[in-house]
Amino acid sequence: MTDLLFSCLLKDSPMCPITVNGVEHQVPARLSVAAALLYLGNLAIRKHPVSSEARAPFCYMGVCFECLVIIDGQHKQRACLREVMPHMCIETAMVGVNP
């Protein structure tokens, strides 16, 4: 589903290696981490702390705080405000770690 959304980026973009929950991936460079996670097919990336409901990035502009992830060991990072960097290590709450 997300292939179509990203097809224009895929054409000429250099790729960037990142690790998500311990698995290595190649994503188009210059994406935000939130967009990269979507590109990789991760819709829900977090669980609501009260209801445990699956949550996904909503605003993509730093306001909703629904996209919190761990980046290179730093907790509570807003994935939408960080650009992917080579060998960036991203962990999401869906594998049991609370960001």
Next chain:
Amino acid sequence: MSPANNKLSPYDWIIVGGGLVGASIAYGLIQKQPQLRILVLDGGDTDHRASVGNFGLIWVQGKGNDFPAYANWSLQGADLWPEFARQLSHKSQIDIAYQRQGGLEFALSQHQLSVLREEMATMSRHTQGRFQYTLLDRNAALALQPGLGEAVVGAAYSPQDGQVNPLYLLSALHKANRLLGVEYQSRCPVEHIEVLEHGFNAAGSLAKHIVLCAGLDNQRLGKQLAMHLPVTPVKGQILITERAEAGKLPYASPQMRQTAEGTIQIGGSHEHKGLDNRSSLDIMQTIANDAVTIMPELAKLHLVRSWSALRVMSPDGAPIYQRSTKYQGAFGVCCHSGVSLAAAHAGLLSSWLLNTLDRDQKILIEAMNNDRFAV
């Protein structure tokens, strides 16, 4: 209904102001007398809207310590809340997250604790013992709220305090009012109210009765209807944390509460800065420090938002319920407790406006008119 028609056929009531006070009164009026034609005139988004900056407490402790009528009114209002919330949620199909688990007022010194002890006793006396409370020493407070900072020497607990999501409350009132047939116009500032032979003209709409619920603008509009409604702005600032696990704060307090969604709100500031409603770093630091003194664990949470809003404050902090003696059918309602008193405004104040209250209840409400400010 087009504006042209409004002019031909007057409303029974115009409510000036669509915040919590105006919306609660409209909700009460239409439920008591469904045939009434009611129009709510609301302002614009850049107005000073106390109702969208609210903390969300339904608070009894300490209200009306120097004013027995207000103490009784606050308690009555809080007691009406459970049924009001049930009905409103049912009518609007909006869960307003009402909870009445009780509230804590923390003391950070023995002196503060003895002041609380005095206040609670006074309040209980004013209400013939109907106000319920327990004074807690540090250990008893810790049993209710684990994790309290070392500076907390005790607390006052009242099971009658509660909390609600104030934004859902406002939205539920508006939705219910619409379903019940109340008419509503937004972006309709009322600059001038014209007194007619048998009613009033506000922003081109006519009505037999008019209620000013315009918050800080009541002072200006009141003069036009020969009512002295002395209200001034008192700024309150609020900090919002990221969502946290449920149950961090089982009881609400004036400094902090946890919403149903997990957010922790931090507040409790009072500033006299006129109509300046900006947040400021010094006050944000103060309220954050106060909150962390009470609950050190909060320091681990990220803040995600802040805002401030202007309370609508009378000289003694109590509401003003005023009937114009010069112009029959004109009323003014001022208060800073639009949430706490929402059930009282819908349930009892609307009956006062319709003149259907029993004598004792009428005396209680009229004890809160502006005669107390006469010089």
